[in-house]
Amino acid sequence: MPEQSVLEATTVPTAPSGATKPRSRRVLGSGVIDSLVVAGPLVAIVIVAWAIAPNFMTGANISNILSNAALLAIVGFGMTLAITVRGIDLSVGSAQAFAACVTGISVNSLGVVPGILIGLLAGVVVGALNGMLVTLFAIPAFVATLATMTAMRGVALLTTDGTSVYISDPHFTQLATLSFGGVELSVVVAILLGIGTWFLVRHTTLGKHILAVGGRPQAAAESGIRVSRVLLVVYVLAGLMVGIAAVLLSSRLAVVNGTYGVGLELQVIAIAVLGGTSLAGGRANVVGTAIAALLLATVNSTLNLLNVPSYWQYVAVGLILLAALSVDGIRRMSKSRTGRASQAGGAA
Amino acid sequence: MNTATGTAPAMPVQMEEEPAASVSLARRIGTFLARQYLAGVLLVLVALLSVFQPAIIGAGNINSVLLQAAITGVSACGMALLIGTGLLDLSVPGVIAISALTAAALLPNTTIGVAIAGALAVGALAGLINGVLVAYLKIASFIATLGTQYLFLGIAFIVTEGGIVPIESYYYRSMATQSLGPIPVSFLVLLVVAGLAYGLLYWTHFGRGLRAIGSNERAARLAGVPVSAFKAAAFVIAGVSFAGAGVFLSGLLSSASGTMALSFELNAIAAVVVGGTALRGGRATLAGTVVGAVLFSYLSNALNLLGVASYWQYVLTGTVLAVAVAAGSLRRGPEARGAD
Numbered sequence: 001m002p003e004q005s006v007l008e009a010t011t012v013p014t015a016p017s018g019a020t021k022p023r024s025r026r027v028l029g030s031g032v033i034d035s036l037v038v039a040g041p042l043v044a045i046v047i048v049a050w051a052i053a054p055n056f057m058t059g060a061n062i063s064n065i066l067s068n069a070a071l072l073a074i075v076g077f078g079m080t081l082a083i084t085v086r087g088i089d090l091s092v093g094s095a096q097a098f099a100a101c102v103t104g105i106s107v108n109s110l111g112v113v114p115g116i117l118i119g120l121l122a123g124v125v126v127g128a129l130n131g132m133l134v135t136l137f138a139i140p141a142f143v144a145t146l147a148t149m150t151a152m153r154g155v156a157l158l159t160t161d162g163t164s165v166y167i168s169d170p171h172f173t174q175l176a177t178l179s180f181g182g183v184e185l186s187v188v189v190a191i192l193l194g195i196g197t198w199f200l201v202r203h204t205t206l207g208k209h210i211l212a213v214g215g216r217p218q219a220a221a222e223s224g225i226r227v228s229r230v231l232l233v234v235y236v237l238a239g240l241m242v243g244i245a246a247v248l249l250s251s252r253l254a255v256v257n258g259t260y261g262v263g264l265e266l267q268v269i270a271i272a273v274l275g276g277t278s279l280a281g282g283r284a285n286v287v288g289t290a291i292a293a294l295l296l297a298t299v300n301s302t303l304n305l306l307n308v309p310s311y312w313q314y315v316a317v318g319l320i321l322l323a324a325l326s327v328d329g330i331r332r333m334s335k336s337r338t339g340r341a342s343q344a345g346g347a348a
Numbered sequence: 349m350n351t352a353t354g355t356a357p358a359m360p361v362q363m364e365e366e367p368a369a370s371v372s373l374a375r376r377i378g379t380f381l382a383r384q385y386l387a388g389v390l391l392v393l394v395a396l397l398s399v400f401q402p403a404i405i406g407a408g409n410i411n412s413v414l415l416q417a418a419i420t421g422v423s424a425c426g427m428a429l430l431i432g433t434g435l436l437d438l439s440v441p442g443v444i445a446i447s448a449l450t451a452a453a454l455l456p457n458t459t460i461g462v463a464i465a466g467a468l469a470v471g472a473l474a475g476l477i478n479g480v481l482v483a484y485l486k487i488a489s490f491i492a493t494l495g496t497q498y499l500f501l502g503i504a505f506i507v508t509e510g511g512i513v514p515i516e517s518y519y520y521r522s523m524a525t526q527s528l529g530p531i532p533v534s535f536l537v538l539l540v541v542a543g544l545a546y547g548l549l550y551w552t553h554f555g556r557g558l559r560a561i562g563s564n565e566r567a568a569r570l571a572g573v574p575v576s577a578f579k580a581a582a583f584v585i586a587g588v589s590f591a592g593a594g595v596f597l598s599g600l601l602s603s604a605s606g607t608m609a610l611s612f613e614l615n616a617i618a619a620v621v622v623g624g625t626a627l628r629g630g631r632a633t634l635a636g637t638v639v640g641a642v643l644f645s646y647l648s649n650a651l652n653l654l655g656v657a658s659y660w661q662y663v664l665t666g667t668v669l670a671v672a673v674a675a676g677s678l679r680r681g682p683e684a685r686g687a688d
Contacts, residue, residue, distance in 0.1 A: 088490075088491070090494075133670060133674065137670075137673075137674035137677060137678065138674075138677045138678070139670065139673045139674055139677055140627060140673075142436070142490045142491075143617075143627060143669070143670075143673050144670065144673070146438075146614065146617075146666075146669070147666040147667070147669040147670035147673070148666060148670070149666070150611060150614050150662050150663075150665050150666035150669070151662060151663045151665075151666025151667055151670070152666070153662045153666075154659045154660060154661065154662025154663035154664075154666065155659075155662075155663060157659040157662070158657065158659045158660070158663070162659065258659075263498065265494070266494060266495065266498055269491065269494070279487075279488055279491065309505075309506065309509070309510075311502050311505035311506045311509075311510065311606075312502065312506065313502075314498045314499070314501055314502030314505065315498070315499055315502035315503065315506070317498060318495045318496065318497075318498040318499035318502060319499065321491075321494075321495040321498075322481065322487075322492065322495040322496070322499070325481075325485070325487040325491060325492060325495065326481070326485045326487065328487075329485045329486040329487045330485065330486075332486065333486055
């Protein structure tokens with residue numbers, strides 16, 4: 001699909017050389033529209049869920065949806081960055097299980113603060129491993145992270161020997177549900193990380209480099225961006241997000257297990273793509289990811305409230321992902337049809 | 349596929365050379381062996397393990413390794429076709445589950461032949477769904493098939509309500525487990541399947557088209573290869589091969605369930621890659637795939653016999669896959685390694 005890469009570059013607002021103002025305004029506008037495109041289905045699903053599911057509009061359920069969405073969104077922000085540089089991180093579920101197990105064990109043996117730090121470090125280590133496989137060894141991201149996904153699942157199960165580890169420290173287990181004016185800590189963290197990621201992409205040099213590497217890797221390299229370093233940073237950030245989510249998850253559940261997070265990669269890729277981050281790279285929509293996380297959490301919670309067997313959630317998530325991907329694919333196809341004439345001259 | 353390769357500026361454009369008649373047999377064998385360097389590494393490992401645990405090379409154990417290798421290998425042959433086309437299918441566990449469940453549902457009422465045909469038909473249908481998503485809706489293959497993996501698994505769990513469907517047919521079970529001498533029949537089937545896949549890939553117009561797509565999709569399209577139709581057909585053929593693996597696996601387990609083949613896609617991909625097929629597409633070695641499947645099964649079997657915790661198998665599979673791909677990727681030289 002080289003034609004897409006050439007094409008996508010024309011819509012990158014922040015390419016280091018020759019970015020013009022009208023272009024960035026247009027892309028910013030389309031970003032807002034993309035977010036609204038996801039918000040529409042979210043509103044529709046909330047209305048439907050309110051109508052058909054008993055107890056949907058209760059405080060407990062709303063707060064449950066919000067904290068589930070927060071954990072999804074935190075991992076989703078990292079995935080958004082990975083997809084923006086044309087990568088992917090399939091290892092998020094296993095990495096979350098690994099980081100959660102490490103957190104649980106270290107909180108029990110070393111205390112709350114070292115436990116949290118070690119948990120975050122575990123996420124960063126997996127991210128760095130992914131980043132090194134992708135940059136140093138030049139392995140395609142989906143295969144590299146498929147390999148770490150499997151390996152880290154094994155390591156996660158080995159750390160707890162396949163059993164559950166209960167976390168006894170009450171300070172740690174109350175952390176995630178700590179309330180800030182009625183809003184749980186995990187939601188606050190998700191909002192802060194969302195703003196941070198948005199700011200990173202829109203207003204920092206690193207963010208410009210991320211968009212440039214995703215939009216047109218070769219051009220980015222030729223204009224002096226150290227592509228490998230950008231990729232490594234993105235995977236480490238994605239790993240850090242996974243670590244943060246893992247700490248919050250283990251605090252919330254007060255028990256950790258090596259089987260956590262199976263299928264998480266699917267849900268998180270689904271929210272990133274649904275949120276309007278294109279698999280073609282070069283375009284990040286952080287706000288869309290957050291809204292799509294709310295959408296997915298609402299769907300899951302509604303299926304639970306309706307007593308639909310959990311297997312149906314597999315099907316629901318699979319269908320949501322494929323629908324979002326089809327929209328992404330069709331959008332790229334229609335773009336490449338209109339852009340083919342201009343592309344013919346522009347191809348290097 | 350290129351959307352996910354990070355920094356690769358352009359697909360390497362050279363087409364794999366057809367083996368010319370003038371090239372000597374010795375040189376061809378030499379090239380073949382050079383591609384099997386990882387198989388060599390695993391062979392050394394197996395030899396070392398056998399020293400610690402002599403039961404590993406016992407006749408009964410060889411039989412069970414070949415049984416396992418046949419199941420991995422049959423699905424790996426389909427995977428090799430896809431990887432040669434520059435595609436990937438992660439939906440293997442889902443396809444195996446729904447096709448085996450189809451056979452299990454048909455068996456009490458019909459003959460074994462009809463049950464197997466039904467399973468293969470379901471595999472073809474699943475492959476067609478993957479093919480349409482990838483070839484016509486232009487979704488990157490690894491992510492489209494990740495979605496359908498959960499879709500198919502979800503269907504399998506819903507149909508079985510999370511349980512196991514037993515298979516009581518004696519002949520179906522013995523079809524999957526009987527042996528000719530020390531060689532299981534399913535392994536002979538694998539050799540036939542690998543031969544068919546080789547013939548398809550290297551001796552037919554269709555196979556030439558697939559390799560052209562794998563080498564350089566745009567060039568293939570400009571040369572008049574019906575890219576979308578060929579890609580969809582490759583997925584259908586791969587779906588049938590996964591269903592074939594599902595038939596053997598359900599016969600071996602005497603049952604079918606949603607969880608019967610979880611993370612089996614890794615084994616299939618690892619067998620192909622360890623066998624010496626590069627993920628960039630354009631060519632695939634079927635002989636290497638069979639060798640990869642055998643050695644991979646041998647290694648995990650040896651770990652079982654040595655009493656290593658089953659969780660290490662995950663670590664092993666992931667590590668072997670990463671090392672195999674990294675070695676292949678480093679060998680092809682810096683010019684193809686990306687923009688850095």
